Amino acid sequence: SLTVQVTTLEALGKMADYVDPDDRSAVNTFQGLVPPMVQVLQKCLAGGEEEFAQRCFEVFNGMLILEAPLLNRHFGDLIEFSISVGSNQELEDSLRVMALNFLVWTTT
Numbered sequence: 001s002l003t004v005q006v007t008t009l010e011a012l013g014k015m016a017d018y019v020d021p022d023d024r025s026a027v028n029t030f031q032g033l034v035p036p037m038v039q040v041l042q043k044c045l046a047g048g049e050e051e052f053a054q055r056c057f058e059v060f061n062g063m064l065i066l067e068a069p070l071l072n073r074h075f076g077d078l079i080e081f082s083i084s085v086g087s088n089q090e091l092e093d094s095l096r097v098m099a100l101n102f103l104v105w106t107t108t
Contacts, residue, residue, distance in 0.1 A: 002043060002044065002047065002049060002052060003052075005040045005043070006044065006052045006055055006056060008040075009056055010055060012059070013058075013059035013062055013063060015030075016062070016066055016070055019070060021067045021069065026068075027070065030070050031072070031074065037059070038074075038078070041056040041060070045085060045091060045095060048095075050092060050094055050095055053095055053098060054094075054098055057098040057099070057101070057102055060102060061101070061105045064102075064105045064106060065105075075106075078102070078106075079103065081099075083099075086100040086103065
């Protein structure tokens with residue numbers, strides 16, 4: 001269920017706090033989890049699940065400020081995804097703003 005997937009994504013976000021930036025194996029393993037995490041967010045957006053999408057965006061925003069480079073491998077794809085969501089006029093404004101806020105976090 002989407003609830004389980006979002007909760008798992010949040011748990012991964014908490015685990016990200018403990019990834020040692022010097023442990024290349026752990027960083028690489030976690031980086032491999034980013035695409036499935038984005039897929040969960042895509043499901044939330046496609047289903048209009050605003051609360052779930054917000055929770056997902058919060059995880060990604062939090063990962064941006066971590067010392068470990070967990071999003072680096074997929075950074076370009078995440079930027080493109082956020083721009084796509086932010087410019088999609090079929091989505092609710094609040095969902096589009098969340099995507100654009102992610103872009104703002106990438107510059108801070």
